[in-house]
């Protein structure tokens with residue numbers, strides 16, 4: 001089992017986010033914005049940060065303004081990405097400030113002060129950090145990305161691009177869909193097996209196979225040589241008051257923001 005972490009809520013104005021208290025995360029600026037404190041109407045209520053889900057663009061712009069104010073960052077200091085459930089990981093630096101990278105589900109930087117932001121609703125937010133270098137990364141990991149090898153791609157980018165071995169990395173998993181709520185078909189299991197092997201954390205609930213995606217991501221990171229993996233242990237589908245869930249809200253919902261900044 002991946003160790004559950006200590007995390008705490010922070011309220012800044014109307015916005016509430018969570019961050020990990022466990023070392024080394026207490027020294028690395030990061031957080032998981034809840035859906036509270038925004039202006040979007042249902043089904044996107046309230047702090048939806050995505051322009052691509054059908055929400056009112058003016059509401060999303062106001063939500064982004066509130067989110068950036070709460071986390072103390074400007075849009076020009078942040079690099080973000082257009083997520084596609086793939087395995088492309090980009091090493092970014094100061095030249096990418098304010099940019100949205102297309103077709104990218106992983107961002108890594110060793111640039112001091114640069115922030116990385118992604119948007120989530122069930123897929124697992126994975127934060128990575130080498131506090132000594134320092135360098136940080138953020139990954140958007142659903143079952144497709146996991147099967148496509150996004151974790152391997154991220155670790156290779158850290159190693160080849162920055163000389164950072166997996167053993168120096170710490171990983172932290174944010175809120176995502178849990179085994180309690182994630183019924184999957186056989187095609188998901190058969191697509192993941194070649195990558196993950198027999199260790200796939202599955203259980204049978206009411207006659208359906210359920211995948212524990214955070215556990216699968218955490219165990220695979222350990223298998224790939226990352227010794228320190230913690231998890232929020234929070235299921236998005238079970239806690240719709242705080243998080244968006246693509247599965248529980250039948251595809252009509254918003255996206256919450258997760259960010260990390262290289263100290």
Ligand SMILES: [Zn+2]
Pocket residue numbers: 177178179180181235236237238
């Ligand atoms: Zn659940």
